[in-house]
Amino acid sequence: MDTEATDLPPVAFSGSRLNWQDLPRHVRSRIAALAGAQVSSETSATSGFTPGFAAVLELGDGHEVFVKAVSAEQNPQAPDLARREIVVAGALPPEVPAPRLLWSHDDGTWVILGFDAVHGQSPEQPWRPADLDRVLVALADLAVARPLTPNGLLPVTDTMADDFRGWRRIACAPDGPRTHSAARFGERGVWVMAHLDQLADWESGWAVAAAGTALVHGDLRADNVMLDTDATWLVDWPLASLGAPWLDLAFMLPSVEMQGGGDADALFWAHPVAAGVEPHALRSVLAALAGHFTLASAQPAPIGVPNLRRFQQAQAVVALDWLRRLPA
Template sequence: MTPRATGVRAPYDAVPVAVRAWVDSVLGSPVVTVAEQVGGMSPGCATRVTCADGTRAFVKAVGAELNPDSPTLFRREILALTLIGSHQSWADLMASYDDGAWVALVLEDIEGRHPDLADDTDMDLLLGAVDSLGVLLGERVPDPPRPAPWSGEGPRPAALFRPGLCDLSETFRDWLDAFDQAHELPAGQVPSWVIERQTVLRPGVAALLDQPTDRLVHFDIRDDNLLVRPTGELVFLDWGATGIGPDWLDPLLARLERVHLPWFDASVVRSPALARAGDGTVTSWLVGMGVTLAWRAHTQVVVGLPTLQAFRRAESARFLSAAARRLGI
């Protein structure tokens, strides 16, 4: 299946010669064939490579010239994979490269397919795997390192684009800022009920800042970031958004492919972590995320990601529609 989140990627031969030479050196044999992969929003390459001696690997590389924020996400993925070590639930990091402008990862090449999350079998596989992932990450990294507070000059960047792990408490603060400005959006960017009920909805979005943020979380669980091995195990890919957040966050993300269906509401109740968080928290998360995506789609200038704004608008509409259903609107 083709993932819903699909950007425009640079091919491997567009990666600087120095980076490709480093890949050859790391793998111990020159790359002779490449297979470009689709899915995800990064403008960098995502390439399965095969070397002259038969060695295979998966290479990701991006430069600031393609998008100024993407190298930060790649550096975070390197940090995350270093923290969690080796396991069959994700691709092993074989080597990393960073010359200040370009960042690259050489990863274990995983055979598999993207799951079809409209299929009950694949969805059940994901829900079980994401619960196991939460336990595993807690065991591997019980005290994840917090990023330093932002101290740079100029406007404060979104938490996702600051160095280190993503601090979800800061992300929720970003969401509240966007929510407070939602009335400035042109008509039609968010449903009218959001603006009409802004005062009523605000305490729920603000309460997200009070959620405990002490667990290592993947924070980017979508079909394009998952593979099912031929033997049936699920593999979590793309750790560039990895953060410190609440234990219910990844179980929530795992269910978002069906957020438009009543199935989502019933499934949330069956999840121990989401049941502890409560229905109100889940609905406020959908409101906060939905409004933030609409705000960013309208206000941010995005370099090198031509499909991102349309994706943001589509996801915003899905999340806010689900929130409306849950609120009885």
């Protein structure tokens, strides 16, 4: 992909969702039993990358439930992510605007989760200022939330330790693959090659910068937000961890700028959670994030998620541009 082209931002959707009738009969029967009523209709989710089944189900008793159902056939990692989301759901305090997990089932092949059905839509693209303001307020509230105890959440320094070594891995790669990877980014790739050792050095400090005890969603983007008339819902929590309270803002802003929401650096420093953040800490985390997106976007597409790599590369472009704008 030519990242210098002025094409539209990639769509955050896997394109491989299952419908109700695609589910095996025993899975449909289990869902109906867990929900306590027969399913009369479905409204499929139209955003997000996780393959499998994701839909609001209307039940014969008039109630609704949002159901996810995944197996390794759709994607080898999907069941473990669903299992992780079950653990995270038990750690979310009531003040966090996340749909409540009602029930779950894991037969070793299919993992099924049933949530309160919440309504609304993902923010329009490009971002409208009023929508972005609502999400930024929700991030300020999330930054002061603390998970319930005891819980099974891990420090972000553990959950992202392998992902946040991108520049160091690229620096150790043979010249051919390294040059080919840089070429995907045009002029930005030239800058990366000239500053690779510095990027790896910045990245190496991310764990110290990111450590903390705040609840971190870890994967916030427009497609993981739902805006109702009077509520802002943060959804899809399998990557949640413990870390610095400003991480979700920093992690989300490359996608916000990519989708027309404004300058990521200006938005970061204007937000309340940025108070007291050292510029070198932001640089380290941003370098790690940019390295992760850069390296991940060069990998083959995961099974059932064909659009993910293009989305990651688009975020890498914005993260690199933000990194280059930071004061020396």
